[in-house]
Amino acid sequence: MNQEVQSTAPPAEGLTELRRSLAGAVITPTNSGYDQARRFFNALVDRRPAAIVRCFGAGDVATAFDFARAQGVEVAVRGGGHNPAGHCVIDGGLVIDLSLMRRVDVDGDARIARSEGGATWLDFDSATQAVGLVTPGGVVGSTGVAGLTFGGGIGHLTAQHGLTCDNLVAAEVVTPDGSVVRAGADGDGELLWGLRGGGGNFGVATRLEFRLHPLERVIGGRLEYAGKGVSEALRRFRDVVAGAPRDFSCGAQLAVDESLEPTLTIAPCYTGPDSDPEELRVLRSAPGLVDDGVGDLAFLGQQHLFNPPYGEDRNYWKSQFVRELPDELIDELLERMVALGRSPGQVLFESLHGAPKDADPNNGAVGFRNAAFNISAMAVWQDPALDQPYIAWARDTVAAMAPWSVSGGYVNYMQADEPIERVRAAFGDETFKRLQALKTRYDPNNVLRRNQNIPPAPG
Numbered sequence: 130m131n132q133e134v135q136s137t138a139p140p141a142e143g144l145t146e147l148r149r150s151l152a153g154a155v156i157t158p159t160n161s162g163y164d165q166a167r168r169f170f171n172a173l174v175d176r177r178p179a180a181i182v183r184c185f186g187a188g189d190v191a192t193a194f195d196f197a198r199a200q201g202v203e204v205a206v207r208g209g210g211h212n213p214a215g216h217c218v219i220d221g222g223l224v225i226d227l228s229l230m231r232r233v234d235v236d237g238d239a240r241i242a243r244s245e246g247g248a249t250w251l252d253f254d255s256a257t258q259a260v261g262l263v264t265p266g267g268v269v270g271s272t273g274v275a276g277l278t279f280g281g282g283i284g285h286l287t288a289q290h291g292l293t294c295d296n297l298v299a300a301e302v303v304t305p306d307g308s309v310v311r312a313g314a315d316g317d318g319e320l321l322w323g324l325r326g327g328g329g330n331f332g333v334a335t336r337l338e339f340r341l342h343p344l345e346r347v348i349g350g351r352l353e354y355a356g357k358g359v360s361e362a363l364r365r366f367r368d369v370v371a372g373a374p375r376d377f378s379c380g381a382q383l384a385v386d387e388s389l390e391p392t393l394t395i396a397p398c399y400t401g402p403d404s405d406p407e408e409l410r411v412l413r414s415a416p417g418l419v420d421d422g423v424g425d426l427a428f429l430g431q432q433h434l435f436n437p438p439y440g441e442d443r444n445y446w447k448s449q450f451v452r453e454l455p456d457e458l459i460d461e462l463l464e465r466m467v468a469l470g471r472s473p474g475q476v477l478f479e480s481l482h483g484a485p486k487d488a489d490p491n492n493g494a495v496g497f498r499n500a501a502f503n504i505s506a507m508a509v510w511q512d513p514a515l516d517q518p519y520i521a522w523a524r525d526t527v528a529a530m531a532p533w534s535v536s537g538g539y540v541n542y543m544q545a546d547e548p549i550e551r552v553r554a555a556f557g558d559e560t561f562k563r564l565q566a567l568k569t570r571y572d573p574n575n576v577l578r579r580n581q582n583i584p585p586a587p588g
């Protein structure tokens with residue numbers, strides 16, 4: 130299991146000294162704004178750090194690491210504050226918070242974006258779209274660029290341009306001993322390999338460099354289905370993505386409405402030359418279509434299709450990569466969605482067709498390229514009295530996928546209670562060992578353990 134050890138708070142005089150030595154700020158429980166600063170996406174996790182260090186550059190990150198080591202306090206790293214496990218907050222410890230470091234510079238001629246370690250996708254897309262360029266990122270603007278990239282990254286342009294981490298070409302990383310290391314072809318190539326999927330295990334990235342692609346408009350939006358047609362519409366979605374070209378990404382969400390009837394949202398994102406692509410015609414003709422919101426859209430509009438509330442709902446997510454999505458599994462998931470008997474909550478289908486399959490598997494640590502879909506049971510609720518049934522629903526739903534499973538779950542959606550075996554399975558034994566060797570080199574004491582942890586190789 131990931132660790133839930135209570136950290137010892139640093140003494141007040143130490144914090145005064147820390148404040149003096151930083152360009153950024155330190156927020157402690159007595160400061161106004163503390164509750165806002167410790168809040169993150171998932172209201173299921175409520176923790177009280179001893180100090181939140183709002184860093185302003187690589188120097189501040191190194192200072193925060195030095196301070197934590199000297200005081201013997203545990204650290205957590207915060208980017209966009211979206212990881213459902215709550216790894217970005219820690220009881221009694223020190224949070225290295227990157228939310229002041231959100232600048233994104235774009236070199237349009239070289240088609241490269243350089244983003245600071247705390248940038249969100251809204252920051253990133255706004256900067257790159259200003260010159261008509263993109264990299265494939267996440268579907269919710271407030272998610273952190275670095276956190277998402279380091280776990281893989283699946284979104285509206287995955288079929289076209291691959292996983293987000295496939296487009297990461299370099300990074301500047303502050304390691305727990307305070308050194309600044311460059312990952313990439315002109316630095317440590319092995320570190321770049323590890324950052325492409327291996328999570329925030331090796332250091333704090335203060336700068337990330339991405340390859341960009343030209344794109345301004347898409348055919349996108351949402352197709353909404355309801356009632357009895359949902360079962361057939363989900364089958365259509367599966368068949369369409371199985372044969373779709375590289376310029377057609379598509380995801381789907383199964384849910385229930387207030388009368389507990391099943392609903393399905395399909396979100397296509399087409400970037401090819403056809404004004405009425407065949408794949409879209411097939412989806413539009415599926416039974417149960419109640420709202421057709423698909424059309425010509427600015428890419429930034431596509432990036433606003435899903436905007437869940439931040440810090441209000443309790444979330445428990447569990448995902449499973451599957452090799453196929455047979456009728457039997459569709460029926461099972463539909464039944465379980467209805468059996469949840471409550472809204473909200475959903476089953477998310479992310480297709481991995483197209484470009485992720487083209488990438489050289491040796492370029493990164495990602496272990497799920499060969500899967501057909503990532504399927505996630507996402508329990509979302511507000512009443513703490515319902516924790517048990519919602520969490521049980523997510524666990525049982527994922528357990529039901531076991532016969533079709535490949536390569537464990539998606540690290541980006543894991544809760545903190547996932548056993549290390551499932552983290553290992555997400556990479557495969559060989560890749561996990563290689564990641565452990567990298568971890569031993571950059572973080573031998575496992576300072577960065579508040580994550581989907583890769584422990585150092587046993588001595």
Ligand SMILES: Cc1cc2nc3c(=O)[nH]c(=O)nc-3n(C[C@H](O)[C@H](O)[C@H](O)COP(=O)(O)OP(=O)(O)OC[C@H]3O[C@@H](n4cnc5c(N)ncnc54)[C@H](O)[C@@H]3O)c2cc1C
Nearest residue numbers: 208209210211212246267268273275276277282283329334
């Ligand atoms: C609403 C929502 C939508 C999402 N949508 C998508 C999606 O479309 N596609 C997808 O693939 N995933 C998606 N995710 C999952 C998301 O990518 C992961 O949870 C990711 O870890 C979030 O990163 P963050 O920086 O926002 O989170 P945080 O909680 O701030 O950080 C999570 C962890 O990432 C690491 N980290 C973050 N920044 C850095 C850094 N600069 N250097 C080193 N380590 C760092 C740290 O280990 C940290 O604990 C979504 C999550 C949510 C809640």
